[in-house]
Amino acid sequence: MDVRAALTDVRSSATILDGMRAGERLEDVARSAGPEVVDHLVVATTDPDPITAIAAVHALGAHGSATAGAHLVSLLGDERAHVAEHAIDALSGVVAQAAALERLVRHCAEGGFPGMLAARTLERWAAASPDAVEHAVTVGLASQGDPAARARLVEVADDLRGGVGEATPPPTRGGPGLTVAQLYLHGDLDGSLRHSGQGETGGVATLLVHLGDALLHHGARVDRVITISGSRDAAVADAWGAGATTGRALSQSLAGSGHHYARIPLTGPAASVSTAWPLRIQARRGIRAVLRAAGRVDVIHLRMADVGSLVAAEVAADMGIPVVLTLAPDPQALLAAREADGSLIRGDFGDADRVEHLWFRDRLLRALADQAEHLVLFPRPDVERSIERLVGIDVAAQRQRVSVVGEGIDLAALERVAREVSGDAPRSPDTASALEELTAVLDQLPPHRRGLPLAVSVGRLSPVKGMATLASAWLTEPSLRERCNLVIVGGDLDDPTPEEAGEIARIRQVVPTDDAAGEGLLLAGHRPNATTTAWLAAAHRGVAGVCAPDGVYVCASLKEEFGIAILEAMTMGLVVVAPNSGGPATYIEDGVTGVLTDTTDPRRLADAFGRALELASSPGEALRTRRSRAVVRERFGIDTMASSLVEVYAAVAARQAATSLPRAITS
Structure with a gap:
């Protein structure tokens, strides 16, 4: 040619x-x-x-x-x-x-x-x-x-000139098992998930916390997990600036077995995934310092085409650390969907690209995939053909370095919370506190709306999550508004990022602030994961004097590669509404455990919402709950996911030990 x-x-x-x-x-x-x-x-x-x-x-x-x-x-x-x-x-x-x-x-x-x-x-x-x-x-x-x-x-x-403050002394570490590093730059992660739903701290953050713990349950095969995230906490920045968490101190903090959290200080205005690219130098310096201090790292797992993965791949190539990449078609799937529904036309691509950096992110994802020693795919209908069509990678031709692994949730912990909420087990202080918080939120409702079922949606306040679309669909359809209250959980309402502020403004265009609670719309802001899961259980079983049973969970995301919050809602017994593409289509039984729909179309979303309410109040609740939990237990438990990934990590580490030939990224 x-x-x-x-x-x-x-x-x-x-x-x-x-x-x-x-x-x-x-x-x-x-x-x-x-x-x-x-x-x-x-x-x-x-x-x-x-x-x-x-x-x-x-x-x-x-x-x-x-x-x-x-x-x-x-x-x-x-x-x-x-x-x-x-x-x-x-x-x-x-x-x-x-x-x-x-x-x-x-x-x-x-x-x-x-x-x-x-x-x-x-x-x-x-x-x-x-x-x-x-x-x-x-x-x-x-x-x-x-x-x-x-x-x-x-x-x-x-x-x-080579950066400043990056050198660290040779570290010590113990334990014969693997050391796995995992990265999510855009959430401030810790074991309590207290920042869940704030800014960009969404489902990926929840997953990494639980997965890091689960990886350690596989005998001695993995003895150390290092979860790296970004932080705008002034105390973190002060500690790094004073050298308290760099050099030998950082090395010592990461030396032992267990799940370690390494928080990299990020300065400047709060940024979303799409606007965080100027953090490239800060992020690279911090990631390099953590990985140097960690000593031998056997594999690093990257999960998205963002600035964190961009620089982590560079550092990994320099240090000879093999990369495992979760290959999800982002931004490609959303781009294709928008072109198909006419919301993005070819002639406007230049303007859209300047805001969303679609061309760069597409090339970055393909470059990351080329560098990676192993690719992990989410379950999705016709996954191999889908990846080839959207990303342009023929995974069928390289199956030896490709695995399909669903994400996982802590089913046992969720079922325990469900029993506590229903009164079948003594309530822990966390669950009791969560229900008190829910009562306080619902107390904003006028008397005639108290006691209605709840429709709940959990996620970041980002346009891709569709919260404003959901609020509009609920408000403009009287049969929905009259049957339930809508609770949106997520976002920092007091100090929102620009992306959060934009989505809040779109919601307020639908329902002004002074009228929202009166209409039955409640913005609850971000809550710890333990609080959120208790609320999901309450939406299903109801709480006397607070909310009626038979609520639903609605995911209005324009795309959902997998859907951790959806699985959590299913585990609690809720009928769910979710996109009819991507991961949810592989585990939701349409008309049985939930309703699949085109969430990019507000009318179809409203119709699916209504069908979910009908399904939730119909006979057979116990059977639906058992079927939902069976799907999670058999396919999407966090230990199931960890077991699959341990095999991947062990194989990658063994190949690296045999070859020691890292491949540099070229995007």
Whole structure:
């Protein structure tokens, strides 16, 4: 295939994802093509189709010639912001361009996603041209008066010089079993899950806490789990700044067997997964310090195409630590769904990409998959074909390094809470406190609404979780509003992140603050996981004088790769509403244990909501509960998940010991 044919494939691609895959083929062609193709690519960067223009920009970077580099420099000033942004990234593939240095330094000072890309490009150029790059940053710093901009440039300058405070002494560690590191940068994790539902601390955070404990239950095969997360706690930052948790102290804190929590200090404004890219240097420095202090780490498990995985993969490659990747089609599945329902059209891709970084995240996920020693897939209908269609990876051709593993929950703990709530067992202080909190929340309701069943939804206040859509569907359908109260659990209502504030505002557009409780809508904010699960049990069994039995759980997510909270609700006996794609479609019996629907369509969501209420109040509650719990017990217990992953980790560690040849990420 020549460049013109490859460009034609991009332009004529049937879907956005097809165009992105064709763009990768265009890069492959350009990489080995002669100088004559540059003119064709330059013309293609002016194409009105944003997919073609972006693909051509990256093909110039793949070509790598000085001529291609010069054209990329000119694109830094392109009036199409998405083209200019991708030019910053594509420049990392060519030799240092003196004409671009000042502009890239300026982007670093301004920050944001373009600033991250610019710093990354400068870092790659510095490998061959350190003096020129360092001089440009120094000049930019001298001319910069804004304190925030200066801080960003100081961080870049320190990083180019190799970072500060990263060295740690040789650690000691005991125990013959494996050491497994796992990462979720966007939640402040600890064993009590006290931040659950706050900011980005959602289902992944709950999973890692429980999984880390469960991995240690498999004899001596795993004797240490290190869960790494980000933290904006001032005490954590002060401790790192004072050296109390770096160097030898950090090494000693991670040395023994057990489940350790390593919290990396993150500075600057609170950021969501989609806006956290400027944390790249901070996160990499912190992850490197933790992994160095940990001593031998046998495997690190990464789970998403975010800034944490980006830098953790780089550190792992440098240190020879093999990577296991949970390969979920994010952002690809949501992108495909939005294009299918018309909410994202090809002509608007450039604008959407500037906000969501879809092209970069797609390439990052594929690069992570290429580096990983083993891939873990979520159960989903026709999983192999689905991954190939959405991500462009043929997992059927590499089954020896692929496992399908469902996520897991602590069934025994949940069933204990259910018994306590129903009165079949003495209530623990935690459960009693949780029910008192629920009573306080429901006391906001007017008298005529007290005692109705509850519809509950638990999750981050993020547009992808669909909380505003759920509130609208409930409010605008009288038969729903009259039959139940709606309780939304999640989010920091007192100090919301920008993403949380946006979703709260969308909910308030549906029901103003002063009217919400009167209508039956209650925003409960984030609650510890133990509190949330007690509320789910209460929604199912009811609590005298507080709420009637036969409530439901509603997941209105635009996509749900698996659904930890859904499984928790099923374990408590609740009928659930969930997306009819992704993980939930593999474990919910439609019309029996729940209702599957197209959650992107508010009318279908409302209809499914109503059918769930009918199902919950129909005869056969005990049978439904047994069937729901049987699914969880047989397939999705946390120990089942841990057992499967221990086999994966052991095999990966054995291969690494035999080869010791890490593969570097190339995105």
